[in-house]
Amino acid sequence: MPHLDLTADPVDLCAALVDVPSVSGDEAPLADALERALREQAPHLELLRSGQAVLARTNLGRERRVLLAGHIDTVPIADNLPSRRDGDLLYGCGTSDMKAGDAVIAHLAATVSDPRHDLTLVFYDCEEVEAARNGLGRIEREHADWLRADLAILGEPTNAGVEAGCQGTLRGEITTRGRRAHSARSWLGRNAVHAAAAVLDRLNTYGARTVDIDGCEYREGLQAVRIVGGVAGNVVPDECVVTVNFRFAPDRTAAAAEQHVREVFDGFEVAVTDLSPGALPGLTAPAAAEFIAATAATPSAKYGWTDVSRFAALGIPAVNYGPGDPNLAHTREEYVDTRQITEATAVLRRFLAR
Known part of the structure; x- marks a missing residue:
């Protein structure tokens, strides 16, 4: 089983995640590695395994709960593994969509042990295939309490900007x-x-x-x-x-x-x-407004459909925020600008840490 150091530089963590193939339906090796790493390096978190999804959360009695979610599957590999670095760019299958976002979330899960808000982390399977197989749907059916939150942040690639709701x-x-x-x-x-x-x-x-x-x-x-x-x-x-x-x-x-x-x-x-259905941005909700202030960004509308719709259907304000260029998703030349990984990590740490 590959070893993941969640406390390492999230850029290095991203490369390690990319180097574990996880095409939709074959996420088990990566899910196993994430579960073991969270158990060993984030003892402050309660863990749950659901199929090939790994969930973790704090139970600190905070006034609000923030949920960070990222899918761990990729489209089929196109001769673009293992990962490789070229200056500030990290190439490889899933770098942008969305193992860069997963790396940010996993790193913060292990290194923010006393957050301002209670946290739920959801690493889920089968996002890149038909909706009936999407891991979030299974989690909603079998573990609905794990999806309760005051704000959901989906780590889809947005070039480290805030894209609110979705069409x-x-x-x-x-x-x-x-x-x-x-x-x-x-x-x-x-x-x-x-x-x-x-x-x-x-x-x-x-x-x-x-x-x-x-x-x-x-x-x-x-x-x-x-x-x-x-x-x-x-x-x-x-x-x-x-x-x-x-x-x-x-x-x-x-x-x-x-x-x-x-x-x-x-x-x-x-x-x-x-x-x-689409997803309303819900930016006037207190937790969402606080997040927008922490990013110092001007939110824009999400053109396209993402899983924020699932959270909006549950009455949870939801935004897309993550490193990576969505236009590079699913391409042979897929890469992520590592500076965006660093930036997104700093922004979310500023929002989450006490």
């Missing part, structure tokens, strides 16, 4: 139907692909909202992301499916987002295939 996302299929015919006698049929032009017209003229919530500007978007139609080169198609993706501001509920999409495509056959 919701809906995928739907808009189907147009026609009548098959031989293309040489097209007047005997009705072309479903041509009928889809009306769907595209509505998308072209769609006016997306921009919404300000807690000083963060969320821009919505409704886009066609796929079109499928036709069965052969000499057949008038009788079915065409336009897949759309609606990224919506978190002031809309999932139900309201679905209703809106159905209204936009009124008169068409609409089937929702995937729907996840």
Whole structure:
């Protein structure tokens, strides 16, 4: 089992985490190493193992509780292990998404033994695959009390900035139907692909909202992301499916987002295939406001969906904050600027330590 020194420089700890492969579904070696390290180096923490997730917390009776969470799995390795250093850059699978954030959280877990707030640390599995396997969902079902907090900070890569809440996302299929015919006698049929032009017209003229919530500007978007139609080169198609993706501001509920999409495509056959609610930033909550003050950063809206949505659904204000460039996630050339690891560690220590 690899040895992890949680008290070491978090940059070195990040490299050590990266060098333990943990593709989704195969997190056990890293989870085992984290569990052993926390038991040996952070005796002030209560520990819980849930599948391939490792949880730890203080029970000091503080007025507030802050939860720090990071997934320990990565996408499949792309000839980018072991890690390597090039000046201030640390290369390797998972450096940015999100073992740099995990290193910060694990280091603070071991070195902040008398925090200002009670702490819960969650290192979870299977974030990079289908939502049904996400470790946070299992923890919520089996150990819901471990997810109670006044603020959740998800260590996703944000270039060490604060991204508050997140957009919701809906995928739907808009189907147009026609009548098959031989293309040489097209007047005997009705072309479903041509009928889809009306769907595209509505998308072209769609006016997306921009919404300000807690000083963060969320821009919505409704886009066609796929079109499928036709069965052969000499057949008038009788079915065409336009897949759309609606990224919506978190002031809309999932139900309201679905209703809106159905209204936009009124008169068409609409089937929702995937729907996840957004997360309100909740920056006016006391613990969140204190964190923002500690970062001295101007929060921005999170464009995209992250697991902060799960915490928001539990009524917990949640933000994304971590080292790493999200644009490098899942790439062969993935790296993290180690200066951001140092910066994020200092900011969170300032927020958490007494």
